[in-house]
Every structure is written in C-alpha cells, then in structure tokens.
Amino acid sequence: MTTTCTRLLVNKGNIxxxxxxxxxxxxxxxxxxxxxxxDIDYFAFTANNITYATLGDRFGYWDFFPAEASWGQVPVWGFADVSASRHPAIKEGARVYGYLPMAEQLRVQPGDITASSFTDIASHRSHLALAYNQYQFTASDPAYRPELEALQMLLRPLLLTSFLLDDFLNENDYFGARQIILTSASSKTALGLAFMLNHQRSSRGGKPLQIVALTSAANAGFVTGLGYYDQTITYDQLDELNADTPSVLIDFAGNGAVLAAVHQRLQEKLKYSALVGAAHWDQRQSEKNLPGTRPEVFFAPGYWAQRSKDIGTAQLMGRFATLWSPLAASVGSWMEIRTVEGGEAMKQAYLDTLNGLIRPETGMIMKTQGK
Known part of the structure; x- marks a missing residue:
C-alpha cells in the first residue's frame, strides 16, 4: 500500500x-x-457537483471538506468502506453511502448513530445541513442493491432534489400555472422532475397541463426521445414558448441570458421562478429587475427540513421511495455508465463536466485510484 493519497483541489476563485x-x-x-x-471506493460526478463549486461560498459547500488557503474540495456522493475505527459502534469493513470529497480517504467523527446511519459531528461540519452530514449503512438500507450502486450515486442525490421540487410545486398547486418550464432540460435533476411530474399527472387531475423542456439544439433529440416532456424548445427558439398561459419556470441552467429571455417573454404570466442549479455557471447574471415574479433560490436541504417537520421524515422518505424505483428503472434503460480511474483521469473528467463536454446520457463515475 502506498504511503500517500491523491485528492483533487479546485481554486475557489477560479473553478x-x-x-x-x-x-x-x-x-x-x-x-x-x-x-x-x-476508504473512498468511488463516487459520481455530474453537473450538480459543478453547482456545488459555483455556489460553494454562498451555501457553504466548501466547508464540508476544508483545504488550504484558496483551495477547496468539491463534494460528491459515493461509497466508502470503514478501513479503521476507534468508535465502539462502528466496525471495520462496514460500507457506507454519503457525501465525500474527491479523494481517497476521509476521517469522520460519528455521532447520532442508528442501525441505518450515523452523522459526522466534526466541529467544522456542525453548522452545515444535516442531509449532507449523514452516512447510510448499506447493510441496513432497504433500497440498496450492490448491482445498482452506480445509479444510486448518480441519481439519488439529484432525484431527492427533483422529488422535493415536485412536492413543493404540488403543495403550492403549481402557483396556478398550467405550464411548467424547465431549463437545462437534459440535466439529470431536470429529467427527474419531468419524469415525476409526468408520472403523477393522472393522479393529480391532469396537472400540470404542459411540461416544457428548454435545451440546446444538440440535446433536443435526446430530450424529446425520452418522452418525459410534452414539448421541447431550443434556446434559439424561445419565441415558440406559449406566452399566454400562466407558467412556472424552474431554472437548472443558471444562464442569465436565458432566464431574462423567458421572463421577458412571459412577463406577468410567469407566476413563480425558481433558481435550482448552475449548469451554465459562467453565464450567471443578476436576477434582479426582471419582468414578472422575482426569481427565488430553491434550497433543497432547507425544504427537506421543513417538510420533515410537517409530515415526518418517514412519510417523506416513503413518498420518495415510491418514485425512486420507477424512475431508476426508466433512467437505467438509457443511461450509459462511464468509469474513470486514477487522479489524472479524474481531473480531466472534472474539467470535461465543467466545460459541458459530457453527454446527458452519460453517467460519470470516478475512482481516485484503480483498486
């Protein structure tokens, strides 16, 4: 065994x-x-992780795994094995799923231990969202399947956000909208939301009437072929967007020009505008002074905490579980899993994702070292 470990550091001021x-x-x-x-086995990397880097200072994502000076470690979701333990309730060899750095090892301080999970109660994480500090034991996770680890890493964090957005929209009766518009519609979180809205529409009295994808010309064929959306519009065809019906905009892209263009087209017909991701992180512009409703940031962990108080965590997880299986099956039928190994390959895959070079049908899995 080597005496050193590799980790990927990102300049927080220039990702x-x-x-x-x-x-x-x-x-x-x-x-x-x-x-x-x-010992970190492997982890998924998607445009959602670029959002963590982009909004690292705003939402404290850099605080989970501190690094030196201006450098940070981008959080990821993956699997790890307990290689050493000085805690009586945690045994060596246990496999866990949770929030990890892009590295080979992570030292944690378990607390709030149950049969299914523990929380890292290290002082530098105490002010951060609980949802990101919990680690699930695979041995007691009823949804865990060893053969589906890649899909769990790739989808579960994103689909939780999709699920919470779906719940939020339904709880607010879609803000009176008949049309739900999703930017960056090929992103996995957007696809998850579109699936959930579509999958449950018949049980919700036909709401929402229309699910609209906004995407690039290059991804339009892929998005249309999935059947999750009722209409696909490319960014250069926004004049095709129905501007006469009450609408909700869910912005996964973070592209200020697109956000402004949709607001300009819909004006007062836009009843709610949510900022969720930053896939096009480099094109973010001010969200102020736009026509129609003012955009609001949707922070999934905060909404999870609120809904857990409202209806209980068990019921909330139960609702998610009913959607996880059909959605995982649907996505698993078209997603291509790509695994890269070693530090240099991990670094290149990070840059390729940052630069939008990973196809939407590709699921990227990283191993810091071939093991």
Missing part, C-alpha cells in the same frame, strides 16, 4: 483551475478516540 495533491495516507494510529477512517 477552471484544479490540481492533484498528494497527502499522507492515514492509518488507525492517526485516529483519535471516537473517530473512523473511510
């Missing part, structure tokens, strides 16, 4: 700049009482 860093490999003797060492 196009990244570097591989070698750090000492931790052993059991490096742990304090109550700490656990996770």
């Amino acid at each position: 196009h700049e990244c570097t591989l860093q070698e750090v000492p490999r931790l052993q059991e003797q490096d742990l304090q009482d109550g700490e656990v060492l996770l």
Whole structure:
C-alpha cells in the first residue's frame, strides 16, 4: 500500500483551475478516540457537483471538506468502506453511502448513530445541513442493491432534489400555472422532475397541463426521445414558448441570458421562478429587475427540513421511495455508465463536466485510484 493519497483541489476563485495533491495516507494510529477512517471506493460526478463549486461560498459547500488557503474540495456522493475505527459502534469493513470529497480517504467523527446511519459531528461540519452530514449503512438500507450502486450515486442525490421540487410545486398547486418550464432540460435533476411530474399527472387531475423542456439544439433529440416532456424548445427558439398561459419556470441552467429571455417573454404570466442549479455557471447574471415574479433560490436541504417537520421524515422518505424505483428503472434503460480511474483521469473528467463536454446520457463515475 502506498504511503500517500491523491485528492483533487479546485481554486475557489477560479473553478477552471484544479490540481492533484498528494497527502499522507492515514492509518488507525492517526485516529483519535471516537473517530473512523473511510476508504473512498468511488463516487459520481455530474453537473450538480459543478453547482456545488459555483455556489460553494454562498451555501457553504466548501466547508464540508476544508483545504488550504484558496483551495477547496468539491463534494460528491459515493461509497466508502470503514478501513479503521476507534468508535465502539462502528466496525471495520462496514460500507457506507454519503457525501465525500474527491479523494481517497476521509476521517469522520460519528455521532447520532442508528442501525441505518450515523452523522459526522466534526466541529467544522456542525453548522452545515444535516442531509449532507449523514452516512447510510448499506447493510441496513432497504433500497440498496450492490448491482445498482452506480445509479444510486448518480441519481439519488439529484432525484431527492427533483422529488422535493415536485412536492413543493404540488403543495403550492403549481402557483396556478398550467405550464411548467424547465431549463437545462437534459440535466439529470431536470429529467427527474419531468419524469415525476409526468408520472403523477393522472393522479393529480391532469396537472400540470404542459411540461416544457428548454435545451440546446444538440440535446433536443435526446430530450424529446425520452418522452418525459410534452414539448421541447431550443434556446434559439424561445419565441415558440406559449406566452399566454400562466407558467412556472424552474431554472437548472443558471444562464442569465436565458432566464431574462423567458421572463421577458412571459412577463406577468410567469407566476413563480425558481433558481435550482448552475449548469451554465459562467453565464450567471443578476436576477434582479426582471419582468414578472422575482426569481427565488430553491434550497433543497432547507425544504427537506421543513417538510420533515410537517409530515415526518418517514412519510417523506416513503413518498420518495415510491418514485425512486420507477424512475431508476426508466433512467437505467438509457443511461450509459462511464468509469474513470486514477487522479489524472479524474481531473480531466472534472474539467470535461465543467466545460459541458459530457453527454446527458452519460453517467460519470470516478475512482481516485484503480483498486
């Protein structure tokens, strides 16, 4: 076994700049009482992780896995194994799923331990959203299937956001809208929301009437072929967008020009405008002074906490579970899983995702080292 570990660091002020860093490999003797060492197996990387980097300062994403000076570690979702433990309730060999750095190891301080999960209660994470600090034991996760680990990494974090958006829209009766418009419609979170809206429409009295995809010309064929949307419009054809019906805009792209153009076209017919992601992070512009309703940031962990208080976490997870299976099956039928191994390949895959070079039908899985 090597004496060092590789991790990917990103310049927080310029996320196009990244570097591989070698750090000492931790052993059991490096742990304090109550700490656990996770060997990171692999993790997924999507445009959602670019959002974490883009909004890292705004929402504290850089705080989860601190690095030196101006550098940060982009959080990812993946699987890890307990390689050493100085906590009596955590056994070596246990496999967990949760929030990880783009690295080979992570030291955690487990607390709030149950049969199904534990929370990292390390002081630097205490102010951060609970949803990101919990680690699930695969042995007691009823939805876990070893053969579906890639889909779980790729989809579950995104689909939780999709699920919460779907719940939010339904709870607010779609703000009186008859048309739901999704930008960056080929992104996995947008596809998840479109599936859920479509899948449940008959049980919701036909609401929403119309699910509209806004996407690039290059992705239009792919988006249309899935059958999740009722209409596909490319960004250069926004004049085809129905401007006479009450509408909701869910912006996954973060493209200020597109956001402004939709607001300009719909004017007062736009009843709600949500900012969710930043797939086109470099084109973000001010959301102020736009016609119609003012855009609002939708923060999924905050809404999860609110709904958990309203109806209970168990019921909320139950609702999600009923949608997870059909959606995972649908996405699994068209998604192509691509796995890259080693630091240099991980770095290149990060840059390719940042630059929009990963096809929407591709699911990117990274291993820091071939194991």
